[in-house]
Amino acid sequence: MGLVMAIFIDEKTRVMVQGITGNQGSFHARQMLAYGSNIVAGVSPGKGGREVENVPVFDTAEAAVAAQEPDASILFVPAAFAKDGALEALSAGMKVIVMITEGIPVHDAMEVIDYANRKNAVVVGPNTFGIVSSNKCKIGIMPNQIYVGGPIGVVARSGTLSYEIVANLKEAGYGTSTVVGMGGDRILGLNFINVLEEFEKDSQTELIVMVGEIGGTAEEEAAEYIKNNVSKPVIAYLAGKSAPPGKRMGHAGAIIERGKGTFDGKVKALEAVGVKVAELPFQVPEMAKEILR
Amino acid sequence: MKLYEFMGKELFASYGIPTPEGRVAKNPAEAAEAAEQIGSVVIKSQVLTGKRGKAGGIAFVDNPQEAGKEAERILDMEIGGFKVEHLLIESKLQIDQEYYLAITIDNSLRCPVILASTQGGMDIEEVPEEYIVKYPIDVAIGMQPFMIREVARQLGLTGELGKQFASILGRLYRAFKDRDAELVEINPLIVSGDSFIAADAKVTIDDDALFRHKDLPRVEEKTDLEKRAGDLGLAYVELDGDIAVMANGAGMAMATLDMINYYGGSPANFLDAGGGAGVEQTAQALELLLATEPKAILINIFGGITRCDDVANAFATVKKNKEITMPVVFRLVGTNEEEGRKILDDIGIIAYKTMQETAQKAVELSKQ
Incomplete structure (x- = not known):
């Protein structure tokens, strides 16, 4: 899995926007262009031939590929149609697809991710804010101003919480290399391990910050992986310490069921392999300062 | 969305999976009537939680009088926080062996997985690993007969029972796939004489896929407030404390609760x-x-797509129309922050910059 350059995307990435003529699609296409992303095509069935922010719009992904050769796509497509849009993008040869949409049926997500694996492509999300390689390329919906270049790689399940932490880091004088939003759903294209593997290889990244939350076993599996495969320092912040069991805390994945996925279990697993665990978000920059000094 | 056992069994039956003869009762009279028709029965409370047996929510009776009495007792119960509103009255079965059979989604493998065991009847979490057959289903090809044969082989099932098992597992997968289930579980799947019968049914349907299953019954597990919030498209969970919280983003909302707790307060939601x-x-x-x-009330906004001025305007509107008696603490940063601050300023509210100041202030005010 993965590309050789930077992590997942870089300044050479040619981005396609599916659903570019919609409200969200056009707004975020504008924001991504403002960040410097190389958006080369939009797709909106029935709207081919138009332009949005000078980006040519096509009826299908295949038509977009024939004319503009994009290699990554971001989808602003309603949940009921997201599977079709994602399969279309993968079929047309995209190597990275970013699925912003929340509420995609889990059976649909499984099909998309399975197809992506067989196509050697990466699915970011679903229910993600996207991915940004600082000053190179942003494919997502996050606020532009907080992603300044630097030595810290961030991988997060949650959007706004990662903004909080990235902004705190920036305030403290630290920029980020790449920030990856895994997404809030229970089935995701990327897990912590996939991203840790890339950060370990990435020469720009000196420190890795994981932003996790209760539920599932992704953090525990990450800890197991870190033990033997990650030499760079890792800081983790986990949300949901005070969440009651059996209640889904917004994200489909964030639920403590049958005593699994608890905060304490995750902290224990991570600390056992040398990961520094922050109790509150604002402690992350303090820990980064200690490590990067 | 979890289905009640009786709904799950109706679903299974509609796919041709054998289930016991049974009726749903909402009162003792209906329970007695069902027992009259069926004979010796088991009365099972219908609640969306396990451990019904231990809690006394299951009773075996031999005549309608007893059925009525037991029904009355069970209908009065609350099990795991759920009031008992329905009973399932089923014919009592001879149990010769108990298996476990389920299909669920493995988050790490990102595919469906068959779970089966010869040690049915207890919580699968309590069954030792070596007694559980776990078989991932390749998404690209779905359930195939060879997979079923392999699972049956590992369970040691052959002959007539093996054939029945194959039929049940195939049908269970169809129900799982057709109905966008996250879990279909039969525990126990019993052998009664020379037949398999699904003695219990646990079904969870993916909430995000309900839009394509309009014919399924809707089961409400939420409190009234949670339901109201759900209708508004908001994720809301009721908690025990006294500081109401609003944040944008699920992770941010969770972190806000954690911070309130850290400073000695207690979140209400x-x-x-x-x-x-x-x-x-x-x-x-x-x-x-x-x-x-x-x-x-604590409002914590990190504006990304959410615009700070939108949130401030919303608050100003509500404040104009309604008297707000409790203190409100704001945290506002990000997109259109200055505009938002100005709007709040005009109605006498100061917005903090950091989460920690905001949480500390809210906790302090909640204790006055």
Whole structure:
């Protein structure tokens, strides 16, 4: 899995926007262009031939590929149609697809991710804010101003919480290399391990910050992986310490069921392999300062 | 969405999976009538939680009088916080062996997985690993007969029972796939004489896929407030404390609760106002929080797609129309922060910059 350059995307990435003529699609296409992303095509069935922010719009992904050769796509497509849009993008040869949409049926997500694996492509999300390689390329919906270049790689399940932490880091004088939003759903294209593997290889990244939350076993599996495969320092912040069991805390994945996925279990697993665990978000920059000094 | 056992069994039966003869009863009279027709029966409370047996929510009776009496007792119960509203009255079965059979989704493998065991009847979490057959289903090809044969082989099932098992597992997968299930579980799958019968049914349907299953019954597990929030498209969970919380983004909302706890306070709820909530939605979320009459309200916004001025405007609108008696503490940063601060300034509210100041202040005010 993965590309050789930077992590997942870089300044050479040619981005396609599916659903570019919609409200969200056009707004975020504008924001991504403002960040410097190389958006080369939009797709909106029935709207081919138009332009949005000078980006040519096509009826299908295949038509977009024939004319503009994009290699990554971001989808602003309603949940009921997201599977079709994602399969279309993968079929047309995209190597990275970013699925912003929340509420995609889990059976649909499984099909998309399975197809992506067989196509050697990466699915970011679903229910993600996207991915940004600082000053190179942003494919997502996050606020532009907080992603300044630097030595810290961030991988997060949650959007706004990662903004909080990235902004705190920036305030403290630290920029980020790449920030990856895994997404809030229970089935995701990327897990912590996939991203840790890339950060370990990435020469720009000196420190890795994981932003996790209760539920599932992704953090525990990450800890197991870190033990033997990650030499760079890792800081983790986990949300949901005070969440009651059996209640889904917004994200489909964030639920403590049958005593699994608890905060304490995750902290224990991570600390056992040398990961520094922050109790509150604002402690992350303090820990980064200690490590990067 | 979890289905009640009787709904799960109806679903199974519609796919041709054998289930016991049974009827649903809502009162003792109906229970007695069902027993009259069926004979010796088991009365099972219908609640969305396990451990019914241990709690006394299951009774075996031999005549209608007893059935009525037991039904009355069980209908009075609350099990795991759920009031018993339905009973399932089923014919008592001879149990020769208990198996476990389920299909669920493995988050790490990102595919469906068959779970089966010869040690049925107890919580699968308590069954030793070596007694559980786990078989991942390749998404690209779906369930195939060879997979079923392999699972049956590992369970040691052959002959007539093996054939029945194959039929049940195939049908169970069809139900799982057709109905966008996250879990279909038969525990126990019993052998009674020379037949397999699904003695229990646990089915969870993916909430996000309900739009394509309009014919399925709807089961409400939420409190009234949670339901109201759900109708507004907000993620809301009721908690025990006295500081009402609104944040944008699920992770941010969770972190806000953690911070309130850290500073010695107690949150009244989890409310994710969404990544890109506009003025109208935010105002409705605020109205909902006010209705819970907390000691203080904390609003934590990191504007990305959510615009700070939208949130401030929503608050100003609500404040104009309604008297707000409890203190409100704001944290506002990100997109259109200056505009938002100005709007709040004009109505006498100062917005903090950091989460920690905001949480500390809210906790302090909640204790006055």
